[in-house]
Amino acid sequence: MTLSSLLRQTLAIFAILLFSLPAAAETIRFAFLELDKDVRYDEKRSFHRNLSQPFGQPFAGAEVAMRESRFVGQALKLEFALERVKGADAAALLAQVNRLQAAGVRYFLVDAPAEVVAELAKATRGKEMLLFNVSAADDVLRQEQCQPHLFHTLPNHAMQTDAMAQYLVSRKWRSVLLLEGPLAADKLLGAAFEASAKRFGLKVVDKRSFVLSNDPRQRDQGNALLLTGGADHDVVFVADSDGEFARNLPYRTVRPRPVVGSEGLVAEAWHWAWERHGAPQLSSRMQKQAERQPSSPDWAAWIAIKAVVEAVVRTDNAPFAKLVSYISGDEITIDGFKGNRLGFRAWDRQLRQPILLATHNAVIERAPIQGFLHQQNNMDTLGFDQRDSRCKP
């Protein structure tokens, strides 16, 4: 083969490539960060389908949102891409984030416990990028540890316990026995509920510590009967981040009193049994993707992508700074399939949203509950309103 014929062939191939590729569509890239090993998704744990625990890893939620974006991508001549990235710890994830950010990725979903989220957010402050926390409910991430580029789509503990407190007030179940576990995360839940009880006028008649143990020396802390005797109460609130104790509490109390908090009736971002505002179709898409029913982090991952896509669409893919101000502004309408238009709180970047109060197979109520009013937006009766915020980004 002569050089010129080789050249001609190469040119021809090049021309074919040029014409067969769609006119260089811009790609909006997302990265989904997760740990190699995350105990929250341990199969031994998710096997029991504890009400306040995720049913599985929320990556599936992000995938559903990507698929839903294909037609708007076509209309805007854009492409959306999602990359799944794993790391052993915060340092490993940070290295990946730096690499991807340098390669043009601007939107990162973080599926990791609060300590990892905080570390990533602190280390990336000032970079041209956004982090979306999709699975850490810890209040501190929205308060002292907040960062200007850290957004939260999962409701925090205070939103959950405020929703529960509103529900208890609406039922006139005003006196509560609080059972709190030994883990640091249990104390956070317990403290959040105590703050909500105070805010909405519930009475915590007693607060007792439980342990997961059959040790006779710790009987008074391990036995449901011994833990739920004494002063009368309307309802038992159990603060159990692990879930095993809470799972065994309903129907084992001294008095016939409902159990709420980490079991019985829980306050969640999403529940597969929610059936209004197009919810069954969304749950069905998630079920097909994940091969299990969806839970709150799936929804949180899904809506993080939906929020970015919405901003891209409405600003006609504006430059990053403008797009971020649209995402965080009041004008955005994010559709969470919960009936309200959602948006991020300006003071701490938390997605304001209704909370579903649910049992194992039914949504009993949606908070904010009728009658709990706010001067601007009733959803701000849940969690940290501007005046409660300790976020100084």
Added chain:
Amino acid sequence: MRLKSLSAALVAGVLLSLPMSNVLAKGTGQIFVSSENDNAVTVLDGKTYAVVKTIPTGERPRDMKLSANGEKLFVIASNSERVDVIDIAKLEVERSIEVGEDPEMFAFSPDSKRFYVSMEEDAKVSVVDVAAGKVVAEIEVGEEPEGVMMSPDGKRLYVTSEVANMVHVIDTATNKITANIVVGNRPRRFAATPDSSEIWVTNELGGSVTIIDATKNEIKGTVSFAPKGFRADDVTPVGITMTRDGKTAYVTLGRANHFAVVDVASRTVKDYVLVGQRAWGVTLSRDESRLFVVNGLSDDMSIVDTKTNKVLRSVPVGRVPHTAVIDD
């Protein structure tokens, strides 16, 4: 002879200019209301509004339309995955057409030989041959398609996707999407001006109506709604219909429990009228003197005098009423 052909032409002209309704002869005057939770269509007397009959249908009946000759009422039975055909003379279901999982709303081709139905669960529009009673084509669209409207010439089909926030324009000759138009959030249903130059689409979460220029497939305007005493969050437009002269549009506002009367030319809201809870479905009588609004969460239907925009009365219908069709 000349007179005759002239009147025929007139009739044809009127027929062609009707964007949605396809009624030919004068009907029984009866009002049909589908009830999602009763698995039935309630039939009301057109004068007394008393219940004449309750016709059992498949599960979760939703959208309904009369066939071109006015003899049959087609009813979507979403959970039974079929369309039931009610014989108007006998007031009973005479046949059912299987269409697949979760059909929601539909539109006929101008000759009523085919209908196009949005399949909420599967993100597609199914094309159904009425005589053969089967799905002959499927068109992939954005998630949760809902509103479906045919252009009067039968060439273009408009479909909303509630999740993709867009209107798809489909060429019915090829069943291919020819345009994707991004509109407001959670777009639901359609109306069109008599010349089909403007397509109006309700945005439930956006709280507005987007007006599309049908020749350019571009957005040319928006109508927003702000009934007194409601926050923007509570204004959720869903149902829409337009008078035949294209002067007035009626838009139901869902959670705001009102409908809006809109001047089409100036795109301004002339009035807000209080009806029942979660007002969605809206239908005009043939003489356009009455407007029927079905209230999904108060299980009733408001009957409105369109001259005064006053509710004449509210009549109880089945549980979770979806659509009213008037056989007049």
